[in-house]
Amino acid sequence: MELKLKIWRQNSPEEKGSFKEYQRSDFDPAMSIPEMLDHLNLHLMRAGERPISFESDCREGICGQCGFMINGQAHGPEKGSTACQTHLRSFKDGDTLWLEPFRARAFPLKRDLMVDRSAFDDIIAVGGFISVDTGPAPEANSILIAHQTAEDAFDAAACIGCGACVAACPNASASLFTAAKLNHLALLPQGKIEAQERVLQMVEAMDLKGFGACSLIGACELVCPQGISLDNIAKMNGAYRKANWGF
Amino acid sequence: MRLQAKIPEGPLEQKWTRYKAAAKLINPANRAKYKIIVVGTGLAGSSCAASMAELGFQVEVFSFHDSPRRAHSVAAQGGVNAAKDYKNDGDSVWRMFHDTLKGGDFRAREANVYRLAECSASLIDQAVAQGVPFAREYGGYLSNRSFGGVQVSRTFYARGQTGQQLLQGAYQSLMRQSGLGKLKLHTRHEMLDLLLHKGRASGIVCRNLDNGSIESFEADAVVLATGGYGKIYYLSTLAMNCNATAIWRAHKKGAGFAAPSWTQFHPTSLPQMGSHQSKLTLMSESLRNDGRIWVPKAKNDQRLPGTIPEEERDYYLERRYPSYGNLAPRDIASRAALDRIEKGYGVGPMQNAVYLDFKDALEKHGRETIRQRYGNLFGMYQKITGINAYEQPMLIAPAAHFSMGGLWVDYGLMSNLEGLFVLGEANFSDHGANRLGANSLLQACVDGYFIAPHSLMDFLARSGAIEITAERQSNAQASKAQIEDQLQSLLSIKGKTSAEEFHQALGKILYEKCGLRRERENLEHALKEIEALRERFYQDLMIPGTAKEINFELEKAGRLADYIDLGALIVQDALQREESCGAHFREEHQTEEGEARRNDADFQYVSVWEYLKPLTYQLHAEPLTFDAVQPSQRSYK
Numbered sequence: 001m002e003l004k005l006k007i008w009r010q011n012s013p014e015e016k017g018s019f020k021e022y023q024r025s026d027f028d029p030a031m032s033i034p035e036m037l038d039h040l041n042l043h044l045m046r047a048g049e050r051p052i053s054f055e056s057d058c059r060e061g062i063c064g065q066c067g068f069m070i071n072g073q074a075h076g077p078e079k080g081s082t083a084c085q086t087h088l089r090s091f092k093d094g095d096t097l098w099l100e101p102f103r104a105r106a107f108p109l110k111r112d113l114m115v116d117r118s119a120f121d122d123i124i125a126v127g128g129f130i131s132v133d134t135g136p137a138p139e140a141n142s143i144l145i146a147h148q149t150a151e152d153a154f155d156a157a158a159c160i161g162c163g164a165c166v167a168a169c170p171n172a173s174a175s176l177f178t179a180a181k182l183n184h185l186a187l188l189p190q191g192k193i194e195a196q197e198r199v200l201q202m203v204e205a206m207d208l209k210g211f212g213a214c215s216l217i218g219a220c221e222l223v224c225p226q227g228i229s230l231d232n233i234a235k236m237n238g239a240y241r242k243a244n245w246g247f
Numbered sequence: 248m249r250l251q252a253k254i255p256e257g258p259l260e261q262k263w264t265r266y267k268a269a270a271k272l273i274n275p276a277n278r279a280k281y282k283i284i285v286v287g288t289g290l291a292g293s294s295c296a297a298s299m300a301e302l303g304f305q306v307e308v309f310s311f312h313d314s315p316r317r318a319h320s321v322a323a324q325g326g327v328n329a330a331k332d333y334k335n336d337g338d339s340v341w342r343m344f345h346d347t348l349k350g351g352d353f354r355a356r357e358a359n360v361y362r363l364a365e366c367s368a369s370l371i372d373q374a375v376a377q378g379v380p381f382a383r384e385y386g387g388y389l390s391n392r393s394f395g396g397v398q399v400s401r402t403f404y405a406r407g408q409t410g411q412q413l414l415q416g417a418y419q420s421l422m423r424q425s426g427l428g429k430l431k432l433h434t435r436h437e438m439l440d441l442l443l444h445k446g447r448a449s450g451i452v453c454r455n456l457d458n459g460s461i462e463s464f465e466a467d468a469v470v471l472a473t474g475g476y477g478k479i480y481y482l483s484t485l486a487m488n489c490n491a492t493a494i495w496r497a498h499k500k501g502a503g504f505a506a507p508s509w510t511q512f513h514p515t516s517l518p519q520m521g522s523h524q525s526k527l528t529l530m531s532e533s534l535r536n537d538g539r540i541w542v543p544k545a546k547n548d549q550r551l552p553g554t555i556p557e558e559e560r561d562y563y564l565e566r567r568y569p570s571y572g573n574l575a576p577r578d579i580a581s582r583a584a585l586d587r588i589e590k591g592y593g594v595g596p597m598q599n600a601v602y603l604d605f606k607d608a609l610e611k612h613g614r615e616t617i618r619q620r621y622g623n624l625f626g627m628y629q630k631i632t633g634i635n636a637y638e639q640p641m642l643i644a645p646a647a648h649f650s651m652g653g654l655w656v657d658y659g660l661m662s663n664l665e666g667l668f669v670l671g672e673a674n675f676s677d678h679g680a681n682r683l684g685a686n687s688l689l690q691a692c693v694d695g696y697f698i699a700p701h702s703l704m705d706f707l708a709r710s711g712a713i714e715i716t717a718e719r720q721s722n723a724q725a726s727k728a729q730i731e732d733q734l735q736s737l738l739s740i741k742g743k744t745s746a747e748e749f750h751q752a753l754g755k756i757l758y759e760k761c762g763l764r765r766e767r768e769n770l771e772h773a774l775k776e777i778e779a780l781r782e783r784f785y786q787d788l789m790i791p792g793t794a795k796e797i798n799f800e801l802e803k804a805g806r807l808a809d810y811i812d813l814g815a816l817i818v819q820d821a822l823q824r825e826e827s828c829g830a831h832f833r834e835e836h837q838t839e840e841g842e843a844r845r846n847d848a849d850f851q852y853v854s855v856w857e858y859l860k861p862l863t864y865q866l867h868a869e870p871l872t873f874d875a876v877q878p879s880q881r882s883y884k
């Protein structure tokens with residue numbers, strides 16, 4: 001199949017970037033987006049051009065490594081999918097695809113479609129955990145958790161840390177990411193103990209890292225490959241208010 | 248090469264307790280004087296690094312990923328085993344030990360396997376305490392299911408994302424220590440060499456993948472938790488960047504490589520659909536609990552699966568293995584599928600698959616129950632294939648998946664090189680010649696949370712810290728210079744074939760000649776082909792750009808150079824072992840019924856290879872003795 005690709009090329013953070021156009025007619029509809037880029041890269045290399053830098057690893061939508069904008073949407077047009085799970089059969093022969101990196105102040109660009117998402121790790125490092133060392137854990141069934149509670153905690157915990165939510169948000173807010181972790185832990189009895197402190201610390205870290213504020217637009221929920229719900233943010237806001245002002 | 252397994256004396260049930268009791272301790276106030284390097288942030292690496300930092304040691308952690316959370320442990324779907332006996336179905340530490348030893352076809356150490364089962368319950372406790380949202384029954388108790396090769400339900404799971412959830416637990420513990428400043432994290436750092444000081448592991452050399460600089464790091468002990476190398480087959484269930492480089496470079500420095508050819512082929516992967524394909528996606532084995540596997544009874548049957556009547560279907564696993572049926576162990580299920588496919592009964596567009604059918608389960612349990620159990624797997628299947636598995640059976644096929652082989656380690660998980668510890672899938676230790684499903688998340692965790700903290704501390708207490716001397720510094724300089732040279736020489740080839748293309752060629756050789764079935768003449772051919780490929784690689788490799796920038800092609804090429812050499816060793820190992828055991832099936836050694844025939848008289852040992860020079864390895868053997876269980880022929884009939 002034939003596609004026209006307009007891809008953001010930027011050698012380094014310091015240099016200027018721009019879209020460059022590539023056209024090929026030998027793509028296969030069964031290719032995933034990274035496989036399409038592999039294919040293009042092979043031909044770029046053969047022609048003596050620098051291949052496009054992009055990241056991917058698991059190629060099954062779970063590691064969160066891939067991710068860029070495809071036609072203005074984080075991870076592309078397929079709902080609930082990462083870029084690596086998006087196949088060319090989602091497009092029509094002759095289509096033009098615009099690929100550009102996730103753009104956010106907190107995600108500095110490295111090269112082409114690659115950005116630095118380590119700010120997410122920094123948010124986790126200040127409180128995205130239950131403070132338990134290796135060793136003292138009690139017998140697992142001594143902590144009873146209702147079936148539905150475990151399911152709800154799982155829904156929040158399913159986040160893959162890809163950053164699409166930030167990229168989709170006009171404010172580049174990390175609220176969905178942060179709220180998902182907060183709720184995952186706050187729903188569970190073993191996570192409740194530190195819930196207050198956790199919300200204060202993680203929200204503060206989010207601001208410090210340069211993510212924007214949330215105005216509940218909901219673009220994040222729409223692009224989240226794991227379908228993490230916007231409700232998480234409402235709960236986070238409630239918990240934050242309570243921890244700060246007690247109501 | 249000296250191979251001392253150092254298994255503690257005493258009855259099986261007491262060995263681990265005795266080991267811990269005899270292990271030396273370091274006073275909490277003194278622990279910060281010792282530095283430990285951990286390479287890898289999967290379950291094994293993260294759990295070990297966090298645990299060591301909690302104890303108060305200085306820890307530096309390395310990963311080539313941009314975040315520790317991306318390690319391939321994240322992709323494990325099905326579950327993690329533990330002998331909790333919550334189901335009252337006759338499970339026990341002993342039974343789990345026995346299942347694992349037998350599943351591994353009696354090619355693992357009794358003491359290691361017993362310890363794995365013994366520590367399994369604590370891992371579930373630990374994970375729950377961390378907030379891992381395992382599936383629960385309606386009464387709030389933990390839920391279990393059963394996995395291939397066993398008759399009890401001992402598998403804990405978090406929907407179809409168990410690995411992700413366990414890794415979140417370990418990653419969060421790791422980040423907590425990082426946030427507390429007790430551990431230093433180096434992401435986007437790829438280990439390219441192991442430093443030795445008077446024969447003892449003393450540091451590593453890395454390439455900073457963001458700017459290409461070559462950096463060295465010194466420590467008093469080095470832990471490799473760098474995962475499996477099944478990606479050597481190119482099309483596999485592993486992530487694109489999984490590689491053997493860390494363990495291979497350590498091997499070149501003298502660490503023994505055990506059982507390299509024991510690779511597990513997973514029976515329920517998606518089949519290859521086209522030539523552009525870069526990886527195969529696994530469909531969790533847990534699907535075999537409710538799905539039934541079949542092919543048409545007629546060859547080349549082109550009818551749609553739904554139109555093939557019941558009596559014209561061959562449920563070949565249920566037919567051949569009535570007591571285990573669709574839950575037969577992986578090696579057996581994979582070979583049985585290959586057998587059907589090769590004989591012309593394969594289905595799907597490339598006739599390279601078999602059906603996994605949920606029709607009966609949907610009728611019995613209803614769509615909602617099936618959705619709760621496997622919803623995300625069905626969703627994933629639809630995303631990749633465009634097919635709705637609630638309506639049509641899945642297409643599945645065997646794929647390279649897990650490396651039972653890896654660096655040889657003793658009971659304390661130390662390699663034959665002093666101070667070099669190897670954890671998780673990177674070591675060879677517990678799974679013998681075939682791993683049971685849901686045992687390797689467990690092994691990675693048990694290695695990191697419960698074993699390494701004892702054995703590492705014991706080692707450091709006995710061996711002390713290593714002084715920083717001028718000799719050590721010049722050693723590191725020399726290694727860095729050598730790594731720079733190696734990268735330059737790869738870059739200067741300026742050929743026409745990409746690393747990926749070489750990788751595809753290597754994978755094809757291995758799949759065809761050293762995959763699910765192996766045979767002498769084919770293996771000898773494979774060896775020649777790999778040698779030829781190697782020659783071509785060093786003449787025709789194409790890498791654009793330089794070593795001092797982000798350069799994915801250079802990264803791939805370095806990993807592939809190691810994969811090619813490992814590929815040759817894999818074939819050599821498969822050739823040398825004149826028996827069939829577990830995943831290693833030699834055509835020459837099978838029963839009349841086509842089952843594996845082990846040769847205990849001549850091969851009841853672990854093969855450990857020493858590196859001499861490129862493509863030249865010397866064999867050593869660690870004999871295996873069985874006191875608690877007498878090896879028997881595996882039967883799953």
Ligand SMILES: Cc1cc2nc3c(=O)[nH]c(=O)nc-3n(C[C@H](O)[C@H](O)[C@H](O)COP(=O)(O)OP(=O)(O)OC[C@H]3O[C@@H](n4cnc5c(N)ncnc54)[C@H](O)[C@@H]3O)c2cc1C
Binds near residue numbers: 317322473670
């Ligand atoms: C698709 C799939 C499904 C699976 N499902 C199950 C299951 O249901 N149950 C089960 O028990 N097991 C399962 N397994 C197996 C299990 O997931 C793995 O064996 C286990 O997670 C390995 O963990 P690890 O910590 O050893 O390695 P990994 O998680 O692979 O981590 C390796 C780490 O090493 C780092 N690394 C590697 N090389 C270098 C280097 N040179 N320099 C720096 N860093 C390096 C990587 O960055 C990464 O952080 C599955 C495996 C796959 C592939």
Ligand code: FES
Binds near residue numbers: 056059060063064
């Ligand atoms: S590559 Fe892992 S999520 Fe896309």
